[in-house]
Amino acid sequence: MKNLTLLNIILSLVLSVFAGSALANKAVLLDQTHAAAGVKCSSCHGKAETREAVTMLKCVKCHNTTKLAKKTASMKPTNPHKNRHFDTETTCSNCHNVHEKSQNYCEGCHARFDFVVP
Numbered sequence: 680m681k682n683l684t685l686l687n688i689i690l691s692l693v694l695s696v697f698a699g700s701a702l703a704n705k706a707v708l709l710d711q712t713h714a715a716a717g718v719k720c721s722s723c724h725g726k727a728e729t730r731e732a733v734t735m736l737k738c739v740k741c742h743n744t745t746k747l748a749k750k751t752a753s754m755k756p757t758n759p760h761k762n763r764h765f766d767t768e769t770t771c772s773n774c775h776n777v778h779e780k781s782q783n784y785c786e787g788c789h790a791r792f793d794f795v796v797p
C-alpha cells in the first residue's frame with residue numbers, strides 16, 4: 680500500500696500544478712474590462728446588423744495615442760506605446776486582443792522587452 684500512497688501524493692502534486700496554470704490562464708480579457716467600464720459591444724462593432732470589424736481607428740477614438748504614450752512613458756524596460764519603429768502608432772492589435780489573451784509583439788524580436796500586455 681505504501682506505493683499507492685506515494686502515487687497519490689505525486690498525483691495530487693501534478694494536479695495542483697495543473698490547477699495553478701488553469702488559474703493563470705484565466706486572466707481578465709479586454710472584453711470584460713470594457714464591459715465593466717460601460718463600453719457596449721456596439722461602441723466597437725457598430726450598431727449595424729452585420730458586426731463591423733474593429734480597426735485601430737475605433738480604439739484611438741477613445742484612447743488618444745499621445746496621451747497613452749505619456750501615461751506609460753516611464754515603463755521599464757521600454758514604453759510599449761512609443762517606439763522607434765512606429766512611434767506612437769503601433770497597431771493596437773499587434774499586442775492587445777479583445778476576446779482572447781493579449782500578446783507581446785516586441786518580444787518576438789527583442790527578448791528583453793518582456794512586459795505583460797493587458
Ligand code: HEC
Nearest residue numbers: 710713718719720723724730732733772775776777778779
Ligand atoms: C473594445 C472593443 C470591443 C468590444 C467592446 C467588443 N469587441 Fe468584439 N471584437 C473586437 C475586436 C478587436 C475583434 C477582433 C478579434 C480580437 O481582437 O479578439 C472582435 C471580434 C469579435 C467577434 C469575432 C467575429 C467578428 O465579427 O469579427 C465577435 C463574434 C465579437 N467580437 C462579438 C462581440 C460582442 C458580442 C461584444 C459585446 C459583448 C463585443 N464583441 C465587444 C473588439 C471589441
Ligand code: HEC
Nearest residue numbers: 712713716718722723733737738740741742771775777797
Ligand atoms: C467606446 C470607447 C472605447 C473604445 C472604442 C475602446 N476602448 Fe479601451 N477602454 C475604454 C474604457 C472606458 C476603459 C477603462 C478605463 C481606462 O483604462 O482607460 C478602457 C480600457 C482599455 C484598456 C486597459 C485595460 C486594463 O486592464 O487596464 C486597454 C488595454 C484598452 N482599453 C484597449 C483598447 C483597444 C485595443 C481598443 C480597440 C480594439 C479599445 N480599447 C477600444 C474605452 C474604449
Ligand code: HEC
Nearest residue numbers: 738739742744759769770771773774784785794795796797
Ligand atoms: C507593444 C505592445 C503594445 C501595443 C502595440 C499597444 N499596447 Fe497598450 N499596453 C501595452 C502594455 C504592456 C500595457 C500595460 C502598461 C502597464 O503595465 O502600465 C498597455 C496598456 C494599455 C492601456 C491601459 C493604460 C493605463 O495605464 O491605463 C490602454 C488603454 C492601452 N494599452 C491601449 C492601447 C491602444 C489603443 C493601442 C493602439 C494605439 C495600444 N495600446 C498598443 C502594450 C501595447
Ligand code: HEC
Nearest residue numbers: 757758759760761762763764769784785786787788789792
Ligand atoms: C520583426 C522584428 C522586430 C519587432 C517585432 C520589433 N523590433 Fe525593434 N528592432 C528590430 C531590429 C532588427 C532593430 C535594429 C535595427 C534598428 O535599429 O532599427 C530594432 C531596434 C529597436 C530599438 C533600438 C535599438 C535597441 O535595441 O534599443 C528599439 C528601442 C526597438 N527596436 C523597440 C521595439 C519595440 C518597443 C517593439 C514592439 C513595439 C519592437 N521593437 C518590435 C526588430 C524588431
